[in-house]
Amino acid sequence: MESPVTFEHLFVGARRFAHVALEAHAQGEQEVFLLEAGVSVERLAKAALVRVHPTLLTEVKGNDDMLLHFAGATTTVPRRFHTIGASTAVGRLRKMDILPRSDEFDGLIELRNGVAHLGTSNAEDYLGTFVETVCTLLDHTGQDRTAFWEAWSDLVQVTLDDRSDRVHKAVQLRVNQARYRFRARFADLPEDAVDGVVQAVGEKGLIVVGVGRTGAVFRTLSKCPACEAEAAALFLEAPADSLLFEMELTAAGLRCGLCGFHLTGEQEIKAVGLPSRVRYAVEDLTRVMHDSTLTATDAVLLGSLPVAQPTNWRDSW
Template sequence: MDSPVTFDRLYEGAKRFARLAMEAHAEQDQEVFLLHAGVSVERLAKAALARVHPTLLSEVNGKDDMLLHFAGAVSKPPARLRTIGASTAIGRLRKMDVLPQKSKSSSEADDLDGLIELRNGVAHLGTGDVEDYLGTFVATVDRLLPHLGQEASSFWESWSDAAQVVLDDRADRLQKDVRLRMNQARHRFRTRFADLPEGAVDG
């Protein structure tokens, strides 16, 4: 029997929820956007793992039903299908250098974690006004698609232009932030060594 959890189903599900997320964002419905964007990222992350090997979707909790199923060692899937959650999938992709690691110099990993945490919060409790995570969502998809062997235009379809605008704006803001940080670093450097003789330090 074919597995109900496959790369194609995960990828197509990610596309469907991405479209719903973009529609919700256009309607300024932040809660619905967070729900759909989080599901889209989770399914796309799982698709990336499944493309390497389906066993990477298995939980490590002492039960081996899903592991045997994904390895093709049993003919029938378990009665209860259970795979890893979004945070675990993202964590495994970070170890594989597919998604960015947490670092002091970049907030990209923290932003993605924030998106997933807010998705979970909306699902359980609802949420008030929150930061706009559209840039984080689109940038994460953009990082994952090459590892899936998929084109952005095929994934985003009618939302391709909007997604590219988001990426361009994000890149521009990141470049400005880098230039600002470099300028600040030079200022701190010059201030620190201001008492040295002229020409002793280049900067």
């Protein structure tokens, strides 16, 4: 009987768990991401060891059936396969100068074990550590990165790109995650059905959503940089001393109801190529909303801007 512990078997499993991990990360499911990322790295680390020799998966204690089997000394396949854990596999790869020592990676494995046994509320993002470790192992074993990551290749490249500034990297990461959510949500729907959803959630025109002592907040419809649907709410701010007949509004945030993509602040708006400043006149206004319609999500998006009753808007200008 052929051993199921082969490079191909471990490699395919590592790829499957890596995709599940990135799907969970895109959905904001941190604990699932930590679990699946840890399993993926463990499988790939063991695959790298098997490439050298299968005996490297054997624990140096207890029953020696596995050692004899992996060494090819016996033809009997053990009833139970019990190989080394992730920490031991990584430790052996480090001794072989295949993986570097990394506190961040050790933290990923520790959190993965913590989730498996106790659960964790740690919100630190280990996506970069996970992607970098996997790519190091792929390069060492001579495996193609694009073939491994498939649809996630662009996201991985953005994560690894040290030339990008932090804001640009964060935005591009969100773009890729939002596109995944959009495909997952609407993959089975015909195109005209998606168009119907876009028309239902989108409201054209310039709308006043709130007024504070420092100025006013407006909302208008925009094309989403991620899913490209004309269904994103672009929030604009104007200082209290702006002129009604010619307002220069500053982009403050964006939120798409279809794919969940969001931007916060002028820097992130610029990072996706949207204009950070636009001009409107009072004639462009189509509606004044009651301040209660500004949701909690929108408030966070806008930096928790305090809003007053929109009826005070004209008096305050």
